[in-house]
Amino acid sequence: MSKFPNDPKPWKTLSSKYLFNRPWLTMRQDHVVLPTGGEVEEFYVWEYPAWVNVVAITKANEVVLIRQYRYAIGEVYYEIPAGVHDKPEESLLEAAKRELLEETGFGGGTWQPWMELCANPAIQTNITHTFLATDVEPVQAQTLEATEEISVHLLPVNALKKLILDREIIQALHTAPLLKYLLTRED
Incomplete structure (x- = not known):
């Protein structure tokens, strides 16, 4: 959610794959495109419950x-x-x-x-x-x-x-x- 007109824009996810998936620890690898057009092929995200x-x-x-x-x-x-x-x-x-x-x-x-x-x-x-x-x-x-x-x-x-x-x-x-x-x- 942007509060200001010049806030950075969200990244676009091209693909995701789970590398590790356990109840207490889940890690995925995303391939993303930045608003500038640059790509990050291996962006790692740790998923945890609240x-x-x-x-x-x-x-x-x-x-x-x-x-x-x-x-x-x-x-x-x-x-x-x-x-x-x-x-x-x-x-x-x-x-x-x-x-x-x-x-x-x-x-x-x-x-x-x-x-x-x-x-x-x-x-x-x-x-x-x-x-x-x-x-x-x-x-x-x-x-x-x-x-x-x-x-x-x-x-x-x-x-x-x-x-x-x-x-x-x-x-x-x-x-x-x-x-x-x-x-x-x-x-």
């Missing part, structure tokens, strides 16, 4: 954060609860509530859509849908998947700025919604 994130704040004004080992970078950092919207019968909100409950045991509260982001819109198809959940509380024990080892941490909201500046939260799709929260909250 992702969901939750900025969860307790009644005591604490943020619910998790820590888990991330294999690709070989490190553990703070993150917000998050997951994949991989159940067609679930709405995005239901998926976010499920992820928060499974990963942290927290639920309830008041929920609202918070932010939509894309990790890399040049080559990835999915959107991350972040929700803000306020006044959440513990309602059950964690129900982790066999591949998950997640610790839950309740930190004062005022600690978020230092965590971000000290590189304790580095996941961009998690940092941006937290920064929006810090910038827009009323003290």
Whole structure:
């Protein structure tokens, strides 16, 4: 959708073929023509389902954060609860509530859509849908998947700025919604 008359025009897809097609990872190769007439015979696109994130704040004004080992970078950092919207019968909100409950045991509260982001819109198809959940509380024990080892941490909201500046939260799709929260909250 163009907002300005001089916005770049869309590319035309001449052909597509799937190189890899799995539930969590799908890659296709497109042959495209640019508006200038140039061609890119091998443009690679990663298809992912939508992702969901939750900025969860307790009644005591604490943020619910998790820590888990991330294999690709070989490190553990703070993150917000998050997951994949991989159940067609679930709405995005239901998926976010499920992820928060499974990963942290927290639920309830008041929920609202918070932010939509894309990790890399040049080559990835999915959107991350972040929700803000306020006044959440513990309602059950964690129900982790066999591949998950997640610790839950309740930190004062005022600690978020230092965590971000000290590189304790580095996941961009998690940092941006937290920064929006810090910038827009009323003290």
